[in-house]
Amino acid sequence: LWKIKDGSNYTDYMYKSHGHKYAIKNPAGGIYTEDYGKGNVYAVMCPHARGWQEVLEKLVRRISSYGFNGVYHDQVGTGGPRMCYDRSHGHLLNDSSVWLEKGYWPLFDNFFAYLHKNHPGFCHTTEENAEPYLKQMDGYLVWRWTDNGQIPLYQSIYSGRAQFVGRLYNHNHPGDRQSFFSKLGQQLVNAEQLGWFMPSEVREADNRRLFTKKAMHVRFALLDWFNCGRMLAPIDFGSTMKFEQPRWGGNAPQHVRMPVIANSAWLGQDGSRMWLFVNTQQKESVAVPSIRSAKGFWICREGASAPVFSKSALPVKLKPLGFEVWIEGSKAKAEAVQKTLRKIASFDAGKPIRLVTKFAAKKITGTPDKFYTAADASGNLYCNAAANNSHFGWIQDGALISFGTVDFGKAGARTAVVKVAVDPGYAGGTIQLLTTKAGRPETVSAVFPLKSTGGWTQYREIRMPLKSVLTGPHQVLFKINGNAACNFAGWKYQSKDH
Incomplete structure (x- = not known):
């Protein structure tokens, strides 16, 4: 073009x-x-x-x-x-x-x-x-591999010839939180490169970041099979496998049916078979694979000191968001993989990335009951302002809207009010009011629950008392939790309790 x-x-x-x-x-x-x-x-x-x-x-x-x-x-x-x-x-x-x-x-x-x-x-x-x-x-x-009913036929044929780079996590129609784990698990077991999610989705030190970090290390440990081997037929679990249907983000909103334990089987170029199991749920998952091997299985479990040998296939019982790898025919390869699974058990989610000071540009002399809109904002991240500044929309999970430094004066602020529109299909998120006074740590001054208002253009005010009275200058930042959680029209504060 x-x-x-x-x-x-x-x-x-x-x-x-x-x-x-x-x-x-x-x-x-x-x-x-x-x-x-x-x-x-x-x-x-x-x-x-x-x-x-x-x-x-x-x-x-x-x-x-x-x-x-x-x-x-x-x-x-x-x-x-x-x-x-x-x-x-x-x-x-x-x-x-x-x-x-x-x-x-x-x-x-x-x-x-x-x-x-x-x-x-x-x-x-x-x-x-x-x-x-x-x-x-x-x-x-392959960003549009987000449809229900898709099978990994293409990956099974060409996974050694080309790298498959990124699926769309959220776009015009964001998915729910569970879809993050479902999608990343499918990418891993199908030998794809992980991600194409927004940085906002791993900004917080939560299990999305930890799951991604672990999956990256597991993928690296299995590259011999992914890049040089070939995918085998899907594993048969009979009726023991449960399924989920989270709402996946993409060009159109849809619920995608996937097994709760993402899985695949591979044949290495040296003849060794490998089976990968990934629990995409935030609770324990169990399934019984129907696999036979005359050589038995070396089972590599997350956190174990050494792989365990079994002559027959055992039930796969995984901790929340856990990983397990089985290898046939090579104890040495199993021991190498086990090193990675032992290491990832010690990982943590790290620290949250705080961005309040990045937006401390405007200075506002606060006026009680005055409505502050997108026109008054100092900056925004992971969301967009409407052309006429009527609201912020296109909100990704973790979106930030800064109003710079607001001087609440001696009378101070006791209550905060946000004006939002919430679609019924995306209700359940929250808005955090984050405030920072010079030389002090960031504080969550209020949390606004986001219930349905009836649609994207039907606005309502949500009023919440502040955890403590804000007086004098504070940096003010709103953090919106949940993909497409709301349209945010603005906010105001009140000096008296209501």
Whole structure:
């Protein structure tokens, strides 16, 4: 794609002089466009046009020369082919080979001729997982693998050929909190790279951060099977496996049915089989796998000092958010994996990241019962203000809204009021009022429970007494807990108890 208004402030830079010439032309001589809103309209480019190829080759060479490890080619894997009717590109009209055989395939061959000689470790990724690009791409951003009923067929075939990089955790329609564990567990057992969640989701020192940290170490310990082995048929648990249906975030809200213990089986290149079990629940989970082996199983449990040998398959009984690995045929490999499972048992969630001081910009002389809106805010993180400053929306779990330093004066503040709209499907979150006085630690001055108000445009006020009277200047920050927990219109304070 080439942005039509590619200069500053939506002006032309090089599109008229270069981009238009290399864009795909329809039979009438017009171009195909993709409109992403707010003036961001792009022309679809012809991969056979030499001028466009030269632009891409120069970009790849320049980026690789900076020392980066790779480049992401947006749209290549997900954009459908278009037939081109521009003879100046050097191809036949409506030539079906323009897109791949005479387009992207030789284009990437030119990339590799340079990169393999000068930057052999430089990798390429693209959007989605179209098979025709497997011989060119090292990784696929499979961000839309969020639908109910999906099975890991693609990973079972190509997991050693390409890295699968990131699923969408929350977007236009955020998921519930449990979906974080469900999705990350599925990524791990299916040999995908973990994440593509917002930093806000691991800002707090909670079990999401700890689960992610443990999963990263487990994945690293199992790379021989993930990268060099192959996925085996799904494990049979009979009727012993329970299922969950959390609401996954994505382009559309939907409940995704998954086993409570994420699992997979792998065959290593040395012939060793490996089974991985991950409890995605915040309570103990048990299931009985139907697996047979003449060699028996080395069972690696989280926190154990050494793997335990069993001639037959045992019930898998996992602690909340726990991990277990079984290995057949290699005690040495089991001992190596056990080192990791022993180590992760000692991990903690670390410390919360406090960001109050990052926003201490504006100074407000407080007025009781005055309503403070987005127009008065000093800054925000993990949410967006409406264009007319009517409210903050697009809220991710852990969103922050700062109002700088507010001087509550001698009369002080005894009660705080927030004005919010809460959709019934996303009720249950909270808003924390965090205050900080110079030289003192951050304090949670009030917590507002978020019950349904009837919808995103139906606003109500929630009034809560402060834990202590606030007098003089304090930094004021609102932290919103819960994906899409509310639309936040503003707040006010009162000096008298109500």
